[in-house]
Amino acid sequence: MIIVRDIEEIRGVVAGACVTIGNFDGVHKGHQRLIELACSRAKAQGLVSVVVTFDPHPLKVLGKGAPPPFITLTEQKLELISQHGPQLCLLLEFSLEMARLTPEEFIGKYLLDGLGMQELIIGYDYHMGKGRSGNFETLTELGALHGFTVDRLDPVTIDGAVVSSTRIRDLVQSGRVWEARPLLGRFYQVRGQVVHGMNRGGRLLGFPTANLKLVDELFPMPGVYAIWVEMAGEVRMGVANIGINPTFGNHALSVEAHILDFRGDLYGADIRVHFVQRIRDEHKFSGIDELKTRIAKDVDLGRRILAQPEAEIRLTTPFLEPGSNPGQR
Template identity: 50%
Template sequence: MEIVEGFVRARRKFRNPAVTIGNFDGVHKGHQALIEHARNYAREKEGETVVITFNPHPVKVLCPDCNLKFITPHRTKLELLEQYGVDVVWIIPFTREFASLSAREFVEQCLVDFVGVKHLVVGYDYHFGKGREGNIILLEEMGKTHGFTVEVVPEVIVSGIVVSSTSIRKLIQEGQMKTVTTLLGRPYEIRGPVVHGRGRGARMLGFPTANVRIGDYVPPRTGVYATRVTVDGIKYMGATNLGYNPTFGDTDLSLEVHILDFDRHIYNKVIKVEFIEYIRGEKKFSGIDELADQISRDVECVRQLLS
């Protein structure tokens, strides 16, 4: 997959480009439908599938105090776009200056002049340009003028839910991981470096944990999850707690992963935690013994769910 960053002129003309545009947070089944339609056109015309996306996310620029959390960070998004068969990704640096482009300027400068669009695939509710003034009617009008066709993909509904990044973020925060997996087409994952925790897992409870920095990921509902954990390309079962450790009176949110049948030191190593199923909510226990007994039951539950 070729990655073009910024407005430096591409080294070559794209071949019959079929283009789709978006933030693609999650690269969920709705996004996958857009990509599939663009790929179908590209195959028919011996062209290339081109995705236009933005970094940073527009909300980070236009509403910096909104504290938006993400389903997929930028690097993971690019990996997924390649996995789903995209040929070229053009990453536009999103700034307030860029946000001031009118809808017509965006079409002329970005789609026509820079990419040379032949076919444009958009979602049913697509709006763009300054103040979201641009719409599908404008795209079709400008397509006739500039020689490109417009294809509108209807909403994707899975399990009675309209698939969108907003709906998936909400489901993650509710801990509904089975539904999230269905809408994404894969489990929700958090990747991060293993950092030093308080050392209670192995020393006090007999269950060593890898403490993972969450960063800008959407935080799931607090509680215990059955997870799959990838370390150095190998997957393991995991009993994962996200919460505030009320038994110990902590106040910071922490992600602690007990990797089953694993005894290596992995500090500073980046691991991937896939959330498969919510097991139980966070609870304050009377003491260490009661907590250790519950963790033992959690681990057994994970084995039964994931074996």
């Protein structure tokens, strides 16, 4: 997948495209089906398959107050989009100026003049342009006027409910990470660099931990989780604590991962933590001995959870260092 951030880079280069467009936060099962449909339609018609998305998310520009925490930051979103086969991703900088464009102006500037679009595929609830006026009916009328077709994908449902970024966000924030997996098609993950912590895990407790410098926006609710840890091309079992370590009187949120059967030095390394299942709430213990006993039980339970066939992790792309371009490896 080629990633382009300025339409001028490819104006006149793409002769015809099948395009899907959206914010794609989480790149969940609904988004995946949309992208894969655009790819299959493009292949059948001899067109270029294109995903158009935005950075920053429009809610960060247009929203009143703080936006919700996003499931995927831009780097991970691009990486996930690339897994589903599009040839080109147009990553547009969203601005107030862009928000003022009517649907016809946006389509003309970016999708027709820039990509030679012949087919547009949108999600069931997608709107574009000034005042969100570009709904399916409006876009269909524009297509008849300018010579492109428009199709709309029906909502994707799992367990009787529509797959949505909002639903996934609610599940993750409530600690129900196991239930988020079928909606995402993967375990929810965060990533970060291993930094020096308080040096208590190994020295005091006998369970060394990798302390993450947090870069993501969305985290499961505080507690202890069975996890997979992805690092430098390998995946290992682990148990993570998310919270403030009340036994030690901490106040800042932290993610500390104990990697089972690992004794190496990870300081400075970039790792990913895939959350499989919540084990328990975060508690304040009476002292070190009680905490050590509880951690030993957590590790044992985490090992048994991760040994189950349904907890198996499937990685579809090699580990990428932060800042790498998934479309230009």
